[in-house]
Every structure is written in structure tokens, then in C-alpha cells.
Amino acid sequence: MIKTRFAPSPTGYLHVGGLRTALYCYLFAKKNNGKFALRIEDTDQERFVPGALENLIDTLHWIGITYDEGPGRKDPNNKDSEIIEEGDVGPYIQSKRTEIYKEQVQKLMDDGHAYRCFCTRERLEEMRERQTAQKLAPMYDRKCLDLPQSEIEEKIKAGEKFVIRQKIPYGTIKFKDLIRGNVQFDGKTIDDQVLMKSDGFPTYHLANVVDDHFMEITHVIRGEEWLPSTPKHIALYQAFGWQHPEFAHLPLLLNADRSKLSKRQGDVAVEDYIKKGYLREAIINFVAFLGWNPGSGEEAEIFSLEELEKAFSIEKVHKSGAIFNLEKLDWFNWRWKKRLFNAELEKEAKEIDPNVVITEPRKDQFIYTFSDPKNEEKFQKNRCEKLLKICNNSLTKEYIDSEKLMKALLTVEEKILRDPKDIKEQINFYFTPQEYNKELLTHVKMGVDLNQATISLKSGKEDLEKLSDWNLKTLQETLMQTVTRLGVKNGQLLWPLRAALSGLEFSPGVFELAWVLGKDETLKRIETAVNKI
DSSP states (O other): OOEEEEOOOSSSSOBHHHHHHHHHHHHHHHHTTOEEEEOBOOOOGGGOOTTHHHHHHHHHHHHTOOOSBEEEESSTTOTTSOEEEESSSOOOBGGGOHHHHHHHHHHHHHTTSEEEEOOOHHHHHHHHHHHHHTTOOOOOOOTTTTOOHHHHHHHHHTTOOOEEEEOOOSSEEEEEETTTEEEEEEGGGSOOOEEEOTTSOBOHHHHHHHHHHHTTOOEEEEEGGGGGGHHHHHHHHHHHTOOOOEEEEEOOEEOTTSSBOOGGGSOOBHHHHHHTTOOHHHHHHHHHTSSBOOOTTOOOOOOOHHHHHHHOOGGGBOSSOEEOOHHHHHHHHHHHHHHHHHHHHHHHHHHHOTTOEEEEEETTEEEEEOSSHHHHHHHHHHHHHHHHHHHGGGOOHHHHTOTTHHHHHHHTHHHHHHOGGGHHHHHHHHHSOOOOOGGGGOBTTTTBOHHHHHHHHHHHHHHHHTOOSOSHHHHHHHHHHHHHHHTOOHHHHHHHHHHHHHOSSSOSOHHHHHHHHHHHHHHHHHHHHHHHO
């Protein structure tokens, strides 16, 4: 069975790069009907941050990434609940596995694949300085490799501190990366890494390999920065006589200037984006596309977690670095707000009227046709109240108390979902007529000069004055008849009317504007525009 793992260190908040690794591991396991485990790599006790483990578990739970094995809350929905471990191959926290590592590293020494190193920090620094001066790659010179057993015993008896190093075999180390293809390293260029530190704790390299083997991990998916460590790990697998898992190294996350993503240029913790109010669906969708897309001409970018489980393929992960673009995150957040809002509306519409007909003339634009006008009235009222709730903190009392507000909100629904804090600027023209130059009423490309604008405004006003039933449908029918009567293009009538009603270059359409403003205000604003000309 395919089995992946996410193995973070509890050194702070979950990094967005870590979330991407966790997500890809999760998706790969799900796509292949496998298992996904969480392991905590806390062997570096100096970097341990109290509370980081709990935050990590809670963040993954909030995001919706579940795992089959590993530490978690006894009650996932209660942040005060105790941490327990589930699974058959634990413990899943490395600091609880030290005896396993000591046993395995002893086997390596017994078989000649590892050795004790008594070199002091001072000597190692001098060695590296000398190698650097000679323009050599800093590597351990194997001074302690062939120490006589008697000398080793004397040093241990004298209480000298030591580390245990891996004896890297000379020769070529090859492997096939699932993303990068065939990769090879010359063993002579690989340092004899430390496997066990002087404090008795294993290094990342030893613990990582031992745990992946005993936890039966078949696929290791991790960041590109770990690629240079892979030949060391493969050499360890070979020394133990174990089959190594398959490897996939993900592309780096980059800032817009293509430098490596870092806190110096912005937020990098998932927690930061949660606090800013980004939707979990948007975060997942955005992170999934940091180095992957469905390919094969697929244009869709909006994927739920369940949809990603079906669509994800490790073969479609890119080799090159992925740009962390906040504008794209904002776009995903807006699209998901819209998608979830529409889902709520659809549910409410069906509850109000089981026979409602819902059509989608344009992407994410839905029309609800009810069997009874009273049902439509109730639905639109609920819809407006939802929008008001979203942007209420951004509106002052004179807006909220206005009868016109609810209709106005419907015409700028998309803008509210994108950024509710700017809503006052989007609807102010409904309440306060805007100052504008008469040239706004013209449009050269549409063939609207001041003369045509005058004809269109007067004709539109004349037909609207006769209208008694003032609603979106009748407004559209009336003005389309005006277009036919004048023998002009739609834009030649609608552009000057829209500009007259809004006083803006960009605004909702004419029918929506007139519907919100009402008959008296609509006719008044058209008259003002005629007088400007």
C-alpha cells in the first residue's frame, strides 16, 4: 500500500511551504487509495518551541487535512483536548524514539558503515577554514575513521564527547526523482554526515531514514532544499540493507522577484492568512497551484479539497520555482466567497420554492425563476440581508436606514464578495449624485457624440415617463423598444443613460441603476444630464 508522511519540526507556526508539502502528501495518498501519516521531528531540542506541536495539529485540522496515523487531539474540535497518538507503528514523535535510533546506529557501526568522531568544535572549524582557503568544499577529513579500538575505549573512558558519523561509500549514488527524473551524485563529494549527536539525540538524517523504514513509508514528498540530502539517505538505506522509498522533490516557493520566499518580504505562516480572514477553501486551492496544475488543457482553477483528491497527479508538479502571488490568493478568495455564497442562495431558493428554476447564463451568474412573485420577494430580501451582514461594518447609519440600500447591494454583490470594506465607495453615487463633465455622456467608439447623447437621453426619458410598473423586466423591455424606435445600436442609447444615472465611467448597468434609483430620481438625473449638454 502507498503511504506518505508529513514530518515537520515543531519550531513555530506552520509555513505555507510546509502546508503545500502536507497537502501534496495527503492528495497523493488519497489519489492512490493509500495512507497518510503525521510525524513530528523534534530531535533538535534547541529549536523546539512550546505550543508549536499543538498549533500545527490545530492548523491542519482547520484546513481540513486529515491523517490516518500520528499525534492529534483526542477531540479534534476542542483545542483544550489532550494530544494522543493513533497508529500501529508509533511513537510518531521522534523524541520518544531515541532507543530505536541508538539500536540502529550501533548496527551501522558493527557493520563498518558508521564510526565515532571525537574531533572538537575548534578542530572542525580550523579544518573548514583551511579547506575554504584552499578553495575546497568543506568536508570532514575522516581523521577519526580508522582510530584503533583501544584508543576509542580510552577516549570514552576519559569522558571525551563524540558524535557518530556515517561512512559515505565512494562511488556514484543514483535515484529517480518522480519530479526531476534521473539524478546522480558522486559519493566523493558527500560529507560523512553526523548521525548521532553528542547529546545522544539523532540528527535529522538518521531519524528520518529509520522512521520512514519502520513506518513503511513508500513515497517521500518534500521540498527541493532536501535534494542534496537524498544521496546521504540512500546511502543509509543501502548500509542498512533496506529498500529506499521513492522520492519527489517539490519546487521552491519564490517571491515576485524570484528570491526564496521569506518572512522579510511578507507573511509566510499559514496562521497569518487565517487571521486575515482568508477562507480555508481559498488557501487550499491557492497552495495546491503553487507548483502544480491539472494540465491537459484543463482551464478550471477552482477546486475543492475533494476535487483535488481526484485531480492531483505528482507527474504534473513543475520543476521550476513557484511564485507566491498574493493577488492570486485574493482572486481565489473572491471566487470561493462567490461560490459558497451562490451555494447558500441555491439552498435557500429551493427551501422557499421547491419548483424554482435556476439557470446560469454566464459563469457564476445565476438567475432564479420562482413560481410565485411572493417567493422571489422573500428570496431577494434574504439575499440582501446576507450582503448587508457581510458589509455592515463598512456602512454608516444614513445608508443602513435607507430603503434604497437593499436594492443597491444587489447591484454590487460581486464587489461586496470581493472586498466589503470598499462598499461605501461602490454605492455612494446612489445616494449622492456625482459631479461629472458632459463629455462622460459621449463615447467615440460607440458613435455617441453630444448630439446623439441628447437624442438618446430625451427619448429614453420620454419612454420611461410612461412606465407605471417599475421593475427590472419592464425597464429592460421599455428601453429595448426605445432602441428599436430610434434605429440605433444598444450602446448608443444605454451608454449616455448609464453615465447620466451614475455619473461614473464604470458602474452597474442601466436597468439596475434605474431600478434602484426609482422613477422620480431616474427622470431627474436624466434631465440634469440633458441640461449639462
